[in-house]
Amino acid sequence: MPSPYRAIFAAPGTKGFSTAGFLGRMPLSMMGIGIVTMVSQLTGRYGLAGALSATVALSAAAIGPQISRLVDRHGQRRVLRPATLVSLAAVAGLLLAAKFELPDWTLFVFAALVGCVPSVGSMIRARWAAIYRDTPQLHTAYSFESVVDEICFIFGPIISIGLSTVWFPEAGPLLAGVFLAVGVFWLTAQRATEPVPHPREHHSKGSALRSGGLQVLVATFVATGAIFGSIDVVTVAYAEDQGHKAAASLVLAVYALGSCVAGAAFGLMHFKGAPAPRWLLGVCAMAVSMIPLQLVGNLPFLAVALFIAGLSIAPTMITTMALVEQHVPRAKLTEGMTWVSTGLAVGVALGSSAAGWVIDAAGSDAGYGVPGISGAVAVAVGFLGYRRLKKPVPQRGGTHEHGNGHGQREEHSGVA
Numbered sequence: 281m282p283s284p285y286r287a288i289f290a291a292p293g294t295k296g297f298s299t300a301g302f303l304g305r306m307p308l309s310m311m312g313i314g315i316v317t318m319v320s321q322l323t324g325r326y327g328l329a330g331a332l333s334a335t336v337a338l339s340a341a342a343i344g345p346q347i348s349r350l351v352d353r354h355g356q357r358r359v360l361r362p363a364t365l366v367s368l369a370a371v372a373g374l375l376l377a378a379k380f381e382l383p384d385w386t387l388f389v390f391a392a393l394v395g396c397v398p399s400v401g402s403m404i405r406a407r408w409a410a411i412y413r414d415t416p417q418l419h420t421a422y423s424f425e426s427v428v429d430e431i432c433f434i435f436g437p438i439i440s441i442g443l444s445t446v447w448f449p450e451a452g453p454l455l456a457g458v459f460l461a462v463g464v465f466w467l468t469a470q471r472a473t474e475p476v477p478h479p480r481e482h483h484s485k486g487s488a489l490r491s492g493g494l495q496v497l498v499a500t501f502v503a504t505g506a507i508f509g510s511i512d513v514v515t516v517a518y519a520e521d522q523g524h525k526a527a528a529s530l531v532l533a534v535y536a537l538g539s540c541v542a543g544a545a546f547g548l549m550h551f552k553g554a555p556a557p558r559w560l561l562g563v564c565a566m567a568v569s570m571i572p573l574q575l576v577g578n579l580p581f582l583a584v585a586l587f588i589a590g591l592s593i594a595p596t597m598i599t600t601m602a603l604v605e606q607h608v609p610r611a612k613l614t615e616g617m618t619w620v621s622t623g624l625a626v627g628v629a630l631g632s633s634a635a636g637w638v639i640d641a642a643g644s645d646a647g648y649g650v651p652g653i654s655g656a657v658a659v660a661v662g663f664l665g666y667r668r669l670k671k672p673v674p675q676r677g678g679t680h681e682h683g684n685g686h687g688q689r690e691e692h693s694g695v696a
């Protein structure tokens with residue numbers, strides 16, 4: 281591991297919470313595709329499978345920020361454990377309902393409750409921010425976590441689909457639930473690195489989404505999510521048209537690999553100046569990288585084009601998290617990060633639906649127009665809201681120390 285990455289793990293407890301965070305994030309890439317695989321195998325109804333997967337995604341998008349708001353006020357351990365238990369109980373109910381062919385409405389009820397899953401990535405980034413706030417190491421830490429995200433998306437779908445097709449239909453979602461349980465309970469057992477919760481008096485009224493800068497980031501990431509969601513669907517359809525449907529997972533893994541490589545390299549760089557211009561450049565690069573997809577002629581060309589397209593993802597995500605830290609009061613940092621993930625999830629659902637409609641109407645080749653249009657929308661929103669991103673929110677409060685209940689003292693500005 282390059283020396284800047286070794287350096288961030290010098291702080292006590294960082295290896296433990298980062299490893300727990302990796303396990304806790306695996307369901308993000310495994311649950312949805314696992315449900316689709318399971319339901320399609322048990323019932324042969326792809327429409328039902330897709331609707332259930334979308335229900336999980338939209339439920340998580342709606343509930344996630346509320347869970348994170350509670351975390352900011354009461355701490356990770358007190359909130360994440362009960363929320364995770366609700367989600368795990370819903371996963372168990374969904375698997376049993378599917379296996380025993382219960383009415384469809386029961387599947388949707390359980391799928392909606394699965395959305396109580398916490399945004400583990402936001403929890404991990406909040407821990408890094410508590411340790412390295414206002415230092416160059418925070419950029420490296422955010423870069424490392426973006427690489428971890430991409431590793432999850434490289435291997436998660438392959439594991440989930442493979443287990444459900446080779447072992448038994450429920451195996452993929454079941455293992456995703458196991459990862460969630462182990463990751464969250466291991467993470468919340470690590471009290472020494474848990475960010476100090478913020479009492480109610482440190483919170484301004486309303487949601488973190490009242491921040492104009494955060495609104496721009498979330499709106500842009502709805503369009504960005506539409507890029508990701510549509511590329512997944514169109515790539516599967518295109519590979520099937522080429523007679524190599526199984527190759528779709530490998531091609532999409534190459535897409536994630538491009539982001540992984542770029543994220544690792546980006547973490548080694550040190551930047552001066554405000555992050556807003558770099559963020560806008562990244563959004564533009566994502567949009568431009570959609571152009572070659574309109575010229576796809578075969579699967580090898582598609583793999584190369586997607587690898588290049590992936591190079592702009594992680595750097596843009598890393599810079600986005602830096603901007604969230606600037607535009608959201610520190611007492612609402614976890615909630616702010618989760619709102620970005622929510623925008624992404626909503627975009628993925630919209631992009632998947634739009635791509636499916638275009639494929640049915642005009643074929644898989646035309647489907648790549650959906651991520652192209654989504655990229656253009658992202659650029660438009662970015663330019664329209666750029667002025668807001670140049671006005672960070674002042675972080676209130678002086679510098680003081682808090683004990684965390686485990687003998688460790690943390691110095692931080694404002695509220696941790």
